[in-house]
Amino acid sequence: MKNDEILPTGKLDCDNVIKIILDALNGVCYEDDAQICNLKFEKHYSNLPSVLVEISEIETNRKLFKFEEFLD
Numbered sequence: 001m002k003n004d005e006i007l008p009t010g011k012l013d014c015d016n017v018i019k020i021i022l023d024a025l026n027g028v029c030y031e032d033d034a035q036i037c038n039l040k041f042e043k044h045y046s047n048l049p050s051v052l053v054e055i056s057e058i059e060t061n062r063k064l065f066k067f068e069e070f071l072d
Contacts, residue, residue, distance in 0.1 A: 006045060014041050021053060029055050 018041055022033040030036070037058060 008043050008045050012043075014043060017041070017043075017051075021051065025053070025055075 018039065022036065026033055
């Protein structure tokens with residue numbers, strides 16, 4: 001059976017992995033991880049343990065606002 005045929009449903013939890021990566025990139029790739037509006041996470045078995053992070057700016061005509069401004 002090939003590695004990509006079985007999904008790894010055990011540890012590590014995806015939310016914990018995501019939190020570590022987002023926190024590590026604060027101030028490096030963005031000012032604060034609160035700026036992130038879109039996120040995709042996949043977990044696979046591999047012979048080479050690794051993490052692949054791809055960051056791109058969302059091109060939009062939509063107005064960006066802070067949540068605090070929305071409450072006013």
